[in-house]
Amino acid sequence: MASIHDVAQAAGVSISTVSYALSGKRPVAEATRSRIAAIADELGYQPNAGARMLAGRRTQLLALTAPLHAETSTPAHMAFVLAVVTAARRYDYDVVLLTEEEATGGLRRVTSTKLVDGIIVLDVAVDDRRVGLVRDLSIPAVLVGVPGDTDGLVCVDLDFEAAARLAVDSLADEGHTSIALIGDPHGIYERGSNFPRRFRDAFAARAAERGITSTFAESSRNLVELRAVVDAALAAVPRPTGLVMQCAETIQLAVMEHLAGTGLSIPADLSVISAASTFDTSKFSPPLDVIPLVPAESCDRAVDLMMRALDHPLDPAVELLEPAYHSHGSVGRPQIAAAPAAP
Amino acid sequence: MASIHDVAQAAGVSISTVSYALSGKRPVAEATRSRIAAIADELGYQPNAGARMLAGRRTQLLALTAPLHAETSTPAHMAFVLAVVTAARRYDYDVVLLTEEEATGGLRRVTSTKLVDGIIVLDVAVDDRRVGLVRDLSIPAVLVGVPGDTDGLVCVDLDFEAAARLAVDSLADEGHTSIALIGDPHGIYERGSNFPRRFRDAFAARAAERGITSTFAESSRNLVELRAVVDAALAAVPRPTGLVMQCAETIQLAVMEHLAGTGLSIPADLSVISAASTFDTSKFSPPLDVIPLVPAESCDRAVDLMMRALDHPLDPAVELLEPAYHSHGSVGRPQIAAAPAAP
DNA sequence: CTGAAAGCGCTTACAG
DNA sequence: CTGAAAGCGCTTACAG
Secondary structure (H helix, E strand, O other): OOOHHHHHHHHOOOHHHHHHHHHOOOOOOHHHHHHHHHHHHHHOOOOOHHHHHHHOOOOOEEEEEOOOOOOOOOHHHHHHHHHHHHHHHOOOOEEEEEOHHHHHHHHHHHHHOOOOOEEEEEOOEOOOHHHHHHHHOOOOEEEEOOOOOOOOOEEEEEOHHHHHHHHHHHHHHHOOOEEEEEEEEHHHHHHOEOHHHHHHHHHHHHHHHHOOEEEEEEEOOOHHHHHHHHHHHHOOOOOOOEEEEOOOHHHHHHHHHHHHHHOOOOOOOOEEEEEEEOOOHHHOOOOOEEEEOOHHHHHHHHHHHHHHHHHOOOOOEEEEEOOOOEOOOOOOOOOOOOOOOOO | OOOHHHHHHHHOOOHHHHHHHHHOOOOOOHHHHHHHHHHHHHHOOOOOHHHHHHHOOOOOEEEEEOOOOOOOOOHHHHHHHHHHHHHHHOOOOEEEEEOHHHHHHHHHHHHHOOOOOEEEEEOOEOOOHHHHHHHHOOOOEEEEOOOOOOOOOEEEEEOHHHHHHHHHHHHHHOOOOEEEEEEEEHHHHHHOEOHHHHHHHHHHHHHHHOOOEEEEEEEOOOHHHHHHHHHHHHOOOOOOOEEEEOOOHHHHHHHHHHHHHHOOOOOOOOEEEEEEEOOOHHHOOOOOEEEEOOHHHHHHHHHHHHHHHHHOOOOOEEEEEOOOOEOOOOOOOOOOOOOOOOO
C-alpha cells in the first residue's frame, strides 16, 4: 500500500534519499537512514516489484527449467527444485518455474519479456534441446548437470565418475573381486540425464583398473523384472560379493526388500553401497553405505555462480563437486566361499 | 530488444494503437491490426514484463506455496506443482515457487511487493499457518486441499470421503465382510494434510454403515515395520479379504512386494484397491484397481477459480471433486474359507 | 550529504 | 477508428 512517496513525505526527504537509504547504494547520513528505515518499517513499505523491474537493472527473478513432466517426477527432482529456490532466496531472488512441456518456449518468453535475470537449468540430458537454446539466449545461465556438448556453458554437477571410482575402490579395498552395479531402468540410459552413463562407464573402467570383475544391470520399475535382474546380476561368475545401486529410491527399496527375502545377510554375504542417492539410506534396513548426491550442494553452487554471472559474464566452465563416502556398516570383507556350481 | 515504440514507428501508428491491437482490448481496424501483428512478429516484439506489471492491473504471475521441504517431497507433490504451472500457463500466467521454509514470509513479501496477482496454496494441512495468513492477505487465494477451518476460503480438493466410500462399497458389493486399510505413516495423521484422516474416518464410517468389519493400520517407511504392520492388519479377526491402500507409492510398492512374498494371490486370496493415488497402478504387478487422485483435475479447477477471482471477488466455497473408480482386475469375490485358528 | 528530474516501457482513461 | 498524454513507482545519473 505505502509507496516510496509516502515514506519520503513522512521522513521529510526526497524519494531518491529513501531509495538510497533502503538500498544502501549511496551513503546516507546515519540519522536520516535510521529515520527512513523506521518509517518504512512502520508503514510496511515494500518496493513495488514491477517498478523495480522497470527502473532497475534487476528483476530479482530467476527462471528454473526443470524436467517437469508427469512420468519422471521423482523426489530427487523435487529436492533440486527446492534447493534452487532456497539458494535463490538468500540473494533476495524469487524463482519462476518452467515445465518440460514449455521448456524452450518458456525460456524464450521469460528472456524476451525480461521477466528474469537468469536461467537455472536442472537435470540436463545428454542431448537436451534446452542447452542449445540457452547458449544462444544472451542471458546468464547455469546448468546443473552436464550435457554432451558443454561448449560455452557454465555447468555444476557432482563428479559422478569420481563417485563411481569411490564406490569401486571401497569394495576393492575390502578385498571384493567381483562386484555388480544395478543402475537405472533402460530408458534413462537411452534418453535421460548424462550422469547415469557417466557413472556406469566409470564404474566399469575403475573395476578394470583395479583388476576386478564388474557386472552391470539396468533395473526395472516392474517388480517381477527387477527381481530377475537382481538375481541374474548376483548369479554372475565369479559370484559378486559387492553390490552398488545407482538408481531411484523406489527401486533401491525394492531391491533391499528382495534381498531380505533371499536370506542374504548384509554385509556378511553381500556388501552394498548406495551411490548418488539424494535420500537417507541410514533409514534403510539395514542402513546402507552411501555416496550421497546432495541437491543443496550443486544448487547452492549454481546459484552462487549465477549471482556472479549477473555482475559480469562468466567464463564457461564445468565444475564437478567432490563426492563423499558415508559408512553405515553395509560394507565388509567378502566371505571366503567355494564358487557355487551353476544351477 | 524491440520496444512498443519500435513497433509503433515501423507501423506508422501510435504506441496506444499497438498496445490495443496486440491486447485486443479495443477494436482496431483489421488492416492496421494485421500490419501491427506482422511487424511485431518480425521485430520479435515482446512486451516488457516489468512495464506491464507497473502499468497494467495484472502481473501475470501467481505465487505457488507448496509444502516444499527436504523430508516430504514425494512425486505426488511434484505432480501437483507441475499441474499448477501447466494450468497457469493456459492463461498466460507464470508461477513463482515459494518453499515451506519461507511460507508465510514469502506470501507476505510477494503480496506486499505486488509481485503476484494471486496465491495457490498446495497440500493444505489441518492446522496450516499459511491458511490464516492467506485469509488476511486481501489477495485472491485458492487452496488445493481443505484445512480445518475453511471460513472465508476458496478450496478445491478430491472428495476423499466419497473416495473412501467408493473403496468400501466396491469391496462390500463383491461380498467382502472384513476389509483393511493401510494408511500413511503415523506422522502424517499427527501433523500432515487433512485428507488422510478424512479418508480414514470415512472408510471406517462407511464400513460400519455397510455392516462389515474394518481394520485400519498406519504404515511405516521402515520395511521391517511395514511388513509387520501388513501382517498384523491381515491377521485381524475375522480375516480381511479386502485391502485398501491409501499411502505413498513407495509404500504401496513395498506392500505389494511383501504380499508377493507371502504367496497370497490377488484377487483370489486378497482383493486390493489403491486409493487416492497419483501414480499408475496399472503397471503394478498385478495391476491394481485404483481410485485416482488426479493432480491436473484439482489444479485446473483451482487455477480456473483463481482467474475468476482475479476478475471479481469469489464467494468462499469448498469444492469437492467426484472420485472415479478404475478397475484393473485386483478385486474379486472373497473365497469361502474356514476362519483360521489363532496362532 | 541530499534533491529535482529523467526515464524505464508499458496501459488506459480522455479526446476527437 | 486512432492519438496524445498521464501515470504506474521505482532507480539512477546529474547537480549542487
